[in-house]
Amino acid sequence: MxxxxxxxxxxxxxxxxxxxxxxxxxxxxxxxxxxxxxxxxxxxxxxxxxxxxxxxxxxxxxITHEEGMRVYQRGVSFLLVKAVWDLFGKDASLIIEHSLKGNLYCEIAKPRITVDEDLLRKLKEKMDGYVKADLPLVKHTCRKDKALDIMKKQCMLDKAELLRFRRASNVNLYEIEGLFDYFYGYMPLSTGTLNLFELMLYENGFLILLPQAKNPLNIHPPFHLQKISGVFMEQMKWCQLMGVANVADLNNTLVRGEFGELIRINEALHEKKIAQIADQVYHKIDQVKMVLIAGPSSSGKTSFANRLCIQLRALGVRPHKISLDDYFVNREFTPVDELGNKNFESIDALDLKQLNEDLKNIIAGDRVEIPSFNFVTGTREHKGTYIQLDKDEILVIEGIHGLNNKLTSEIPDENKFKIFINAITQLNIDDHNRISTSDSRLIRRMVRDNQFRGRDGAATIESWNMVKKGEEENIFPYQENADAIFNSATIYELSVLKQYAEPLLFAIDPSKPEYITAKRLIKFLGYFLAAPGIEIPNNSLIKEFVGGSCFKV
The missing domain is CATH 3.10.20 (Ubiquitin-like (UB roll))
Structure with a gap:
């Protein structure tokens, strides 16, 4: 041999x-x-x-590597699907809704099933039994018509409808002891390696608690993120309102010629939510002197800030915008990270003393000159830009550290209104395959970087892990400090972004390390029918990424 x-x-x-x-x-x-x-x-x-x-x-x-963790999550998800199948039959629909701090939120959609501690104990016992038995996860490559037939017989109609839009003639299904399922991405070899997880009651369903990548021998602690959970629940209601729960439903709006109506409903929901947040600010206008807006990359902060300012103007409140970027310390004083590189995302990269002094003086009614940061010279400059607040005027401050109390430590809490914005995706590929919020933002950023910054797809992917690291350190730990949360995700956007993103992904050479991510995203976007964006209004947050926004973004 x-x-x-x-x-x-x-x-x-x-x-x-x-x-x-x-x-x-x-x-x-x-x-x-x-x-x-x-x-x-x-x-x-x-x-x-x-x-x-x-x-x-x-x-x-x-599981310490992101690709390994994705495989682990899919494997544990399959264990849960199998346990629900064995306990309640093929018509008990398990829905894996979204990720919450590294854990997965799930619901069981079957009448007369009560999700309680006893049910979770039974599910966990079943899943532990599969792990102990070290069952193989058998991969079957079959023709699409056969895969459709298998999914229909197992009452997985969401997957059958998804596969109907697949262009490939063959489909890969995975099997555990007679149960077949379709998963987006690779799977483990057997169940024996999936030995670390817990189940916990949460909201209307339960969480699968999974290992931590940085501490893989321990599961993620069960954080109760009340405000973020509320946003997910609200988005689930929006999906129900629009009649779009998964990618197949979205594709069918195109097939039926209803995509334009879907855009208008989604944008109306956004406008209504922004107006509600503006009302919250207005009702506190006697005390609130500044609105602080923070969110991760490609969440649409700039467009949101502009739309909020318009809603405030409609209420008779005049906003004055301040960018935290203008309070960067001179570049020679920028702190460095553990590798010795300048860390522009550290809160200490900002002149907090000067910022707080200026804000206190503005609140006191003084006329204050606001600096402007010169990114070419790396120094702050003063160009005669002054702000003085009058009655019914307010500051709108945008920047990644807006929710961190250290940023405005000298300003009383009653003078601040904090807003967290993120593209929290609720649309799923199907009941067992969720769409990653991080992937959605990466696609947004890739399109914008190419449209307006001349960067190719590989460059955006290469920097993405550092971007996410900065967000985990500087943004997400403070999201529950927000007085209001705005979800900038639109249910229709990936159908529109697809036509911009795919050429960038296909252009990435297989010899580059970014090719792994590119290949995964190409397959992901392949589930969507492409849609033109001609019916998207020019004040939409999506226009910030594809172009044509009426705002300076």
């Missing part, structure tokens, strides 16, 4: 012909935390059941 010499995890090893990635992975379990989920070879992910054909270096990913 022939052998190949392959560099595996930095070691040269001899691999026999016909060896699978899973068989090879057994020799490297000690170098990974928990079970190995997936392999990588030449910027391509490889499922562990695949046979190794080439002598190209191999890496293995456990």
């Amino acid at each position: 022939e052998q190949m010499q392959i560099n595996v995890m930095g070691k040269d090893v001899l691999v026999k012909e016909g060896t699978t990635f899973g068989e090879l992975a057994k020799d490297f379990r000690e170098e990974c935390v928990g079970g190995i989920m997936v392999a990588k070879q030449e910027n391509r992910l490889k499922e562990l059941h695949n046979v190794i054909h080439e002598d190209i270096p191999i890496s293995f990913f456990d």
Whole structure:
């Protein structure tokens, strides 16, 4: 039998012909935390059941790597689907709604089923039994018509409708002991590696508590993010109102010629929500002197701030906008991160002393000159821009640190109104495959970077992990400090962004490390029918990304 010499995890090893990635992975379990989920070879992910054909270096990913964690989440989700199937039958519809701080929120849509501690105990016992039995997750490649038939027989009509829009002639289904399911992305080799999870009652359903990537031997603590949970629940109602719960429903609005109406309903819901937030500010106008707006990258902060200002003007309140970027310290004093690079996203990159002094003076009624930061020279300048608040006037301040109390520590809380904005995606691919909010924002940013900043898709993907790291440190820990939360996601946007994003993703060379993400996003966007954006109004937040906004963004 022939052998190949392959560099595996930095070691040269001899691999026999016909060896699978899973068989090879057994020799490297000690170098990974928990079970190995997936392999990588030449910027391509490889499922562990695949046979190794080439002598190209191999890496293995456990749950400390984002790709390994995605595989783990899908595997645990399949365990839960199987447990619900075995306990309640094929007509008990499990819906995996969204992610909440690394955990998954789920509901069971079947009359006469009460989600309580006893039900969760039974589900957990079933799932633990599958893990102990170390059952194989068998991958089946079958023709689309056969896959559709299997999904219909199992009462998974959401998946049958999704697959109806698939252009490929073949479909990959996964099986655990007679239960077939369709998942977007790769799966583990067997159930035995999925041994760390818990179930906990939450809202109208329950959470699957999953391991932490940074601390993989422990599950995520069950944070109760009351305000963020409220936004998810509100978005679920919006989906019901618009009759669009998943990608197949969205595609059908295009098929029926109802896409324009969907846009108008969604934009009306946005406008109504912004008006409600403006009303909240207005009712506190005797005390509130500033509105602080914060949110992660590509959440639509600039368009939201402009639309909020219009709503405030309609109430007789005149807003004055301030950008926190203008309070950067001179570049020579910018703090550095652990690698010695300048950290512009640190709150200490701002001149907090000067900012608080200026804000206090403005609140006191003084006329204050506001600085302007010169990004070419890296210094603050004064160009004769003054602000003085009169009666029924207010400051609107936009920047990533707006919810951090350290930013405006010298300003009384009653003078501040804090708004958190994020694109919190509620639309799902189907009942068992959710859409990542991070992926939606990445697609938004990729399109905007190319449209207005001349960056290609690879450059945006390359910087995305650093962007997310900054958000985890500087934005998300403070989101519950908000007085109001605005969800900037639109249910229709991925159908429109698809035509802008796909050429950028297909242009990424397979030799680049960004190709793994590009390939995943290409498959993801493949579920959507493309739609023109001609009916999107020019004040929409989506226009900030595709162009044509009436605002300076």
